[in-house]
Amino acid sequence: AQKVTQAQTEISVVEKEDVTLDCVYETRDTTYYLFWYKQPPSGELVFLIRRNSFDEQNEISGRYSWNFQKSTSSFNFTITASQVVDSAVYFCALSEKSTNAGKSTFGDGTTLTVKP
């Protein structure tokens, strides 16, 4: 069965600090997809990034970067020079190719608070 664990329930940082959100997953599939979503205080869910299981290249997009490591089943998300607007709940999610159903298993989320 697939499972996503976000061990950090809440993180609080001061503006301009760097912060890393951890995500560990479990799956029996050899082909799978990992996602990060952001839920700001307004409540909507916004897709941030997708990574395929066969692509371990890490990615940087502005202040955001993602570190995918199959050896440790981790897909961590780092925000550099955090800003107050980064305050949100961040969800990591997993989809398995074998299910082929457009649905995901979500972690419980990490609430990030960035203080000015």
Add this chain to the structure above:
Amino acid sequence: NAGVTQTPKFQVLKTGQSMTLQCAQDMNHEYMSWYRQDPGMGLRLIHYSVGAGITDQGEVPNGYNVSRSTTEDFPLRLLSAAPSQTSVYFCASSAGQSNQPQHFGDGTRLSIL
């Protein structure tokens, strides 16, 4: 573009009442899902559909029914509301298969008294 539209945004019910949460998408997506979000528990899958006429149960289906008569619409029915169903409900759609991100509606905040 409207994307995924959920109605109503808020609803208060009494225990035992029934109601339907509406979900419509205008992106011609095959795949649609319903999740519930409870504090500290992330999103849990209730039901999902891989196309018109096809639905299946997710992780927490008890107390809910769905149907998918058209590609665009995927309503969620609460048969007899219970306080344990107090939650925020999200409908999502995706373009296809497992490698596509999901597009979410704005959610329905449901309270059962």
